[in-house]
Amino acid sequence: MIPAAFEYFSPQSVKEAIGLLEKHGDDAKILAGGHSLLPIMKLRLAQPKVIVDIGRISGLSGIKADGQKVAIGALATHDAIERDAVLKEKCPLLAETAAVIGDMQVRNRGTIGGSAAHADPAADYPAALLALGAEIVATGPKGTRTIPAGEFFVEMLTTALKPTEIITELRVPVLARGTGAAYQKHPHPASGYAVVGVAAVVTLSGGKCKSAAIGVTGVAGKPYRATAVEKALTGQSLDEATVAKAAAHAAEGVDPQGDLYASGQFRAHLASVYTKRAVLLAASRAK
Numbered sequence: 421m422i423p424a425a426f427e428y429f430s431p432q433s434v435k436e437a438i439g440l441l442e443k444h445g446d447d448a449k450i451l452a453g454g455h456s457l458l459p460i461m462k463l464r465l466a467q468p469k470v471i472v473d474i475g476r477i478s479g480l481s482g483i484k485a486d487g488q489k490v491a492i493g494a495l496a497t498h499d500a501i502e503r504d505a506v507l508k509e510k511c512p513l514l515a516e517t518a519a520v521i522g523d524m525q526v527r528n529r530g531t532i533g534g535s536a537a538h539a540d541p542a543a544d545y546p547a548a549l550l551a552l553g554a555e556i557v558a559t560g561p562k563g564t565r566t567i568p569a570g571e572f573f574v575e576m577l578t579t580a581l582k583p584t585e586i587i588t589e590l591r592v593p594v595l596a597r598g599t600g601a602a603y604q605k606h607p608h609p610a611s612g613y614a615v616v617g618v619a620a621v622v623t624l625s626g627g628k629c630k631s632a633a634i635g636v637t638g639v640a641g642k643p644y645r646a647t648a649v650e651k652a653l654t655g656q657s658l659d660e661a662t663v664a665k666a667a668a669h670a671a672e673g674v675d676p677q678g679d680l681y682a683s684g685q686f687r688a689h690l691a692s693v694y695t696k697r698a699v700l701l702a703a704s705r706a707k
């Protein structure tokens with residue numbers, strides 16, 4: 421349980437951190453809250469020779485409204501996101517999701533940038549980021565680019581980030597009037613990670629579903645949008661029977677993964693159950 425030896429750097433700016441990533445290439449790893457990286461280093465599943473600790477770079481942890489978006493610094497902790505007044509008012513789905521991550525120690529140290537970059541298939545945020553159509557802002561040697569959440573999560577533990585890029589910000593939309601959102605999760609009893617987690621963003625108009633976005637985590641190797649459910653909900657009145665029928669498609673088109681705790685079949689079943697719950701709750705909030 422002791423990590424392999426490594427060299428430690430504590431850059432004071434994003435530019436300095438990127439310079440270190442360029443210099444050390446595959447030998448280097450960014451450290452943020454350490455709550456995913458340190459456990460795998462202790463198990464020696466990762467043995468970076470160089471650690472670039474971005475935790476002391478100022479200006480990367482703020483949360484602020486910016487027009488029709490809320491901009492969240494990559495170093496914002498889960499706890500800060502759970503408690504933030506701007507997010508609670510303008511995009512409560514993210515605060516609700518942060519509140520059910522791990523335990524208090526994890527929420528105090530873990531960061532949204534670290535969670536997104538790690539791309540654990542059982543992490544909670546990815547479901548919400550997908551349903552919200554969030555943007556991930558990455559800064560590298562050539563400047564800054566914006567990656568839509570739908571293109572960011574490539575496969576298990578793999579994202580669209582380049583090795584010399586750092587997530588500096590995430591941007592989520594301000595939810596409009598008539599839109600409701602909810603995150604519902606079946607937590608693993610030991611770790612708290614999502615066995616299945618479903619984020620729903622539902623917009624109602626004239627008593628019917630104008631649009632629905634459903635993000636699912638935990639079921640497959642990477643988080644996904646349940647597009648078959650979205651299609652089945654659009655244009656419908658969201659009564660319990662209609663939502664249950666649509667939610668039955670929650671694992672359509674994906675390959676549900678099994679492990680010692682939950683088989684793929686059970687995960688697919690849970691995906692339907694939690695999709696139904698998330699959609700009904702989101703719809704009730706949209707009213």
Ligand SMILES: Cc1cc2nc3c(=O)[nH]c(=O)nc-3n(C[C@H](O)[C@H](O)[C@H](O)COP(=O)(O)OP(=O)(O)OC[C@H]3O[C@@H](n4cnc5c(N)ncnc54)[C@H](O)[C@@H]3O)c2cc1C
Nearest residue numbers: 452453454455456457522530531533534543544587612613
């Ligand atoms: C006991 C326990 C329970 C947990 N339960 C849950 C849970 O229920 N739900 C959940 O979602 N998560 C859970 N987690 C994971 C937790 O949320 C982590 O904090 C999070 O996954 C990683 O964030 P971090 O800041 O700790 O990143 P780190 O561990 O520091 O880094 C993780 C990875 O991301 C990279 N990285 C970090 N920041 C950046 C950045 N800004 N740009 C580019 N790359 C970056 C690192 O190089 C590393 O590869 C749990 C963790 C523990 C230890």
